[in-house]
Amino acid sequence: MLGAAVSVFLSTFENKVDRKGRVSVPSSFRNVLSQQRSTGIILYPSFKHPCIEGSGDERIHEIVSSIDAIDVFSDEAENLQTILADAKQISVDSDGRVILPHEFVLHAGISDLASFVGLGKSFQIWSPKNFSIHRQRNRLRAREQGATLRIISSSTEGT
Amino acid sequence: MLGAAVSVFLSTFENKVDRKGRVSVPSSFRNVLSQQRSTGIILYPSFKHPCIEGSGDERIHEIVSSIDAIDVFSDEAENLQTILADAKQISVDSDGRVILPHEFVLHAGISDLASFVGLGKSFQIWSPKNFSIHRQRNRLRAREQGATLRIISSSTEGT
DNA sequence: ATATTGTCCATAAAATTCCATATTTTCCCT
DNA sequence: AGGGAAAATATGGAATTTTATGGACAATAT
Numbered sequence: 001m002l003g004a005a006v007s008v009f010l011s012t013f014e015n016k017v018d019r020k021g022r023v024s025v026p027s028s029f030r031n032v033l034s035q036q037r038s039t040g041i042i043l044y045p046s047f048k049h050p051c052i053e054g055s056g057d058e059r060i061h062e063i064v065s066s067i068d069a070i071d072v073f074s075d076e077a078e079n080l081q082t083i084l085a086d087a088k089q090i091s092v093d094s095d096g097r098v099i100l101p102h103e104f105v106l107h108a109g110i111s112d113l114a115s116f117v118g119l120g121k122s123f124q125i126w127s128p129k130n131f132s133i134h135r136q137r138n139r140l141r142a143r144e145q146g147a148t149l150r151i152i153s154s155s156t157e158g159t
Numbered sequence: 160m161l162g163a164a165v166s167v168f169l170s171t172f173e174n175k176v177d178r179k180g181r182v183s184v185p186s187s188f189r190n191v192l193s194q195q196r197s198t199g200i201i202l203y204p205s206f207k208h209p210c211i212e213g214s215g216d217e218r219i220h221e222i223v224s225s226i227d228a229i230d231v232f233s234d235e236a237e238n239l240q241t242i243l244a245d246a247k248q249i250s251v252d253s254d255g256r257v258i259l260p261h262e263f264v265l266h267a268g269i270s271d272l273a274s275f276v277g278l279g280k281s282f283q284i285w286s287p288k289n290f291s292i293h294r295q296r297n298r299l300r301a302r303e304q305g306a307t308l309r310i311i312s313s314s315t316e317g318t
Numbered sequence: 319a320t321a322t323t324g325t326c327c328a329t330a331a332a333a334t335t336c337c338a339t340a341t342t343t344t345c346c347c348t
Numbered sequence: 349a350g351g352g353a354a355a356a357t358a359t360g361g362a363a364t365t366t367t368a369t370g371g372a373c374a375a376t377a378t
Contacts, residue, residue, distance in 0.1 A: 010243055027367060091323095091324085094326080119244065142238040
């Protein structure tokens, strides 16, 4: 275990998917999950991208309360409810591995490698090939939209 | 180290990278980090230069809160998440050393020496050769542009 | 039965801890 | 101020632990 314990999902890890569909959850992600007292991980297909969205069950509670907070019959509420309907709770075995549900694997185009991508409070699981395309596109856009960097540097200013 | 306890990353230090990829973090940098209560350091590849960007780990929390402050599905949020996906948290061992991640070493063209360059609130890690080129270019440009520099005085400085 | 799931063991690679040493720097004493 | 003991640094290497990953086996469900 890494001495440093930042409690957010960080960095990208590429792990192998074996013949039985098992794949190791990166150990630093497992640490974040255990800090959240998550019994397992929650997975659901992304509707924006060909990837799997993942988080501890903390995140699901947030989504549930968001739904409560908005109009029950609004489109937004329905979108969020779709997430819940599609989500699955997956248990992590004693060696730190999970089995990715078959439908999700198809949705993400994953075969024998899976990229776990840390996004702070949540993470994504991609096929490495799709992820590198996505990443490249994001980098280009981030460069065009200089605003991003401004936000960061202004919040550092305090210190 | 008792010296001048300046709480910003300052000056440049060239340290050896051993066979295992370990390199000592300059002790004055370590002092800054411990003052910031950083348990480790955050590293990520620079978009602008062939070098590694570094800072204390509080920066990650700033980025995560920036993400929280905006719409989860926006481009803006994704831009910021890209930074998290590329960043790594590295722990500093009891002897004050870190292991530079292989991808970052490649990006920066580092082999057996690494230059730690203090930039105030953050720092960079360069291969000494690339850094000297970079510095030279910066100096030339500064001279051509007349090196204007506006100093913002802090509130305590009166006048 | 047959396929799927969960538990357990084995192992190689990588990371972390621990120890050793040479060189400085700091500090104290006379 | 100078000498030297003590602490701090940068660096090398060894020992130990953690990970990721593959396979065997029993338990379950279809």
